[in-house]
Amino acid sequence: MATNATSGAQPATENELRNNLSDPDAVHKETYPVLVLGALGVVYGDIGTSPIYAFREALHAASTDGSLLRADVLGIVSMIFWALTLIVTVKYILFVLRADNDGEGGILSLMALARESYKTRPRLILGIGIVGAALFYGDAVITPAISVLSAIEGLEIVTPAFTPYVVPITITILLALFSVQRYGTARMAFFFGPITLAWFLALGFFGLWHVFDDLSVLAAVNPHYGFDYIVRNQGTAFATIGTVFLAVTGAEALYADLGHFGRRPISTAWMWIVFPCLLLNYFGQGAFVLAHGEAAKNPFFEMFPPWALLPMVILATAATVIASQAVISGAYSLSRQAVQLNLLPRLHIAHTSEKQSGQVYLPRINFLLGLVVVLLVLGFERSTNLAAAYGIAVTGNMLVTTTLLFIVMTRIWQWRFWVAAFTTACFLIIDITFVGANLIKVIDGGWASLLIAILIVLIMSTWVKGSRQLQKKIGQGDVPLELISTKLAQSPPTIVPGTAVFLTGNPKSTPVALMHSLKHYKVLHERNVILNVVTAPSPVVRKSDRMRIEPIDDRFMQITLTFGYMERPNVPRTLAIFKAAGWKFDIMTTSFFLSRRSLRASPRSDMPFWQDKLFIALARSASDATEYFQIPTGRVVEIGTQVTI
Structure with a gap:
């Protein structure tokens, strides 16, 4: 049976979907600029708001005694420049975005690619993928909290009277953001894209304006200044590197949101808009601090002229709301992949676009993300406090990405071993450095993201282990x-009129519902269909490929219905097509039999008793199959069975 659910969004025509979705980059020319604009609004919101706090936190880490040397400022700017260049431009844009799985990106997509290259499907790679996914969830809840908080704190510069209202305003904005997610990424991008474009242009404009405060800041392009800072400031260098990493947080969202827009629009938006504007702003902040050393407290907001301060605070607030969208939409994509890979129970998944398969909305994930984000804002209260919690999850995720990328390079791309090893070694040196620099912040707040990641690992590993144990238990019978x-056929029971349809995930085995029906009712319908519903990796399925019929005898037949991932399965309507083939299907004389398992924990289980309970709770939370397949509830017979795991 299918593992994912769909929304009420109406699918496009078969030809439209096939043209638009057969290749994530094969978009129509007239839609390409729209996708680039949408990528700005959804993908780059996170990394685009880093200038608000990244340079500020790096200055604070470097000036523990309250003083800053000219070489220190140049060193920080240099490290930020090369971090953006090497991590985002080289690693993600040039390499990681190429590792798509049928147009989908994200850590689980990369894990699936790496794992499929082995016939034995190593569990070690599965475990690595689970850890990476869990770390991304940690990032997905901290990003909205720190982004919106940092922008609202700009109101304190306008007037200190806003200070008591920073947290309430932040929570109000975040609740509004999560409440509109159901309208879909496409609609969000329509509104967010132009705002984000204005934001990046403003970053570039004011950054370029202040570069002329001290043109010597351009010397920071030389990596010597970054290395020189590390050598001269060994006591604070590690902490400063950890804060410099804030400038590249959001890079993983590029890959996670790959299915939303495709590789080319994401790459184009970065190279022509995002990257240049970010560099101009960071260099502008550096020049501003070199010319006005006393402004090191909050250079981003203080470098604006009085007439632009309030408008930029408002624009920054809008931009940080959009920044949250980058990781929220990435979390949706990641969750859908987790369901498809059986790392999570079946969730209600709503497809919100007819042109991009990756644009989805998951109500339950949206609620949980919103709840945790609000709790983080209430608990940490200041963006500076949250900065300590930020970075650990992102750096860990990037390290996992590099590890899996090496497997893809060698086994799928067929690169020479030494070429792949050298390339990934360069990335690993950077990743490990940033991981180490952020680990020192565990006590100061990094524990929050790690705790979230540990909980996700526990949930996913429990579902994987419990599902295997359940299948083993069921398979025994x-x-x-x-x-x-x-x-x-040799000893027929009492035959009753009508058709019985038994839904099953294993068409070769007798459905549990059929076994129990024969055992307790001792009757058999005139016609019996063993029905298996599968989801194809393509967006739509041709009518000729929709159904596969395998007659067994006069009473039984096996039917496999195949739906594309952009199609909403309607089992009764599809079965009605059989009328043209001479098979009499009448919904009023057809009963659909589903097996509903009641799971019980066993003291002899392979899992601890508490883990059995957790698996049972997860299984009970799975979406209802009747609603998913659009079967009239009046025609459904659910037969309950108890299974001790």
Whole structure:
């Protein structure tokens, strides 16, 4: 049976979907600029708001005694420049975005690619992927909190009277953001794209304006200044590197949101708009501090002229709300992949676009993300406090990405081993440095993101282990369908009129609902269909490929229905097509039999008792199959069975 659910969004025509979704980059020319603009609004919101706090926090880390040397400022600017260049431009834009899985990106997509290259499907790679996914969730809840908080704190510069209202205003904005997610990424991008474009242009404009305060800041392009800072300031260098990393947080969202817009629009937006504007702003902040050393407290907001301060605070607030969208939409994509890979129970997944398969909305994930984000704002209260919690999850995720990328390079791209090893070694040196620099912030707040990641790892590992144990338990009692049909033909039970449709995930085995129906009711319908519904990796399925029929005998037949991932499965309507083939299907004389398992924990389980309970709770939270397949509830018979795991 299918593992994901769909929304009420109406699918486009088959030809439209096939043209638009067969390749994530094969978009129509007239939609390409729209996708670039949408990528600005959804993908780059996170990294685009880093200038608000990244340079500020790096200055604070470097000036523990309250003083800053000219070489220190140049060193910080240099490290930020090369971090953006090497991590985002080289690693993600040039390499990681190429590792798409049928147009989808994200850590789980990369894990699936790496794992599929092995016939044995190593569990070690699965574990690495789970850890990476869990770390991304940690990033997904901290980003909205720190981004919006940092922008609202700009009101304190306008007037200190706003200080008591920073947290309430932040929570109000975040609640509004999560409440509109149901309208879909496409609609969000329509509104967010132009705002984000204005934001980046403003960053570039004011940054370029202040570069002329001290043109010597351009010397920071030389990596010598970054290395020189590290050598001269060994006591504070590690902490400063950890804050410099804030400038590249959001890079993982580029890959996670790959399915939303495609590689080319994301790359174009970065190279022509985002990257130049970010560099101009960071260099502008550096020049401003070199010319006005006393402004090191909050250079981003203080470098604006009085007439532009309030408008920029408002624009920054809008931009940080949009920044949250980058990781929120990435979390949706990641969750859908987790469901498809059976790392999470079946969730209600709403497809919100007919042109991009990756644009989805998950109500339950949205609620949980919103709840945790609000709790973080209430608990940390200041963006500076949250900065300590930020970075650990992102750096860990990037380290996992580099590890899996090496496997993809060698086993899928067929690169020479030494070329792949050298490339990933360069990335690993950077990743490990940033991981180490951020680990020192665990006590100061980094524990929050790690705690969230540990909880996600626990949930995913429990679901994977419990599902395997459940399948093993069920498989012990499997009876081949051909054996049952043969015995029933030899000694038929009482035959009743009508059609019975038994939904199953294993068409070769006798459905549990059929076994229990024969055992307790001792009757058999005139016609019996063993129905298996699968989801194809393509957006739509041709009508000729929709159904596969395998007659067993006069009473039984096996039917496989295949739907594309952009199609909403309607089992009764699809079965009605059989009328043209001479098979009499009448919904009023057809009963759909589903098996509903009641799970019980066993003291002899392979898992601890508490983990059994957690798996059972997760299984009960799975979406209802009747609603997903659009079967009229009046035609459904659910037969409950108890399974001790």
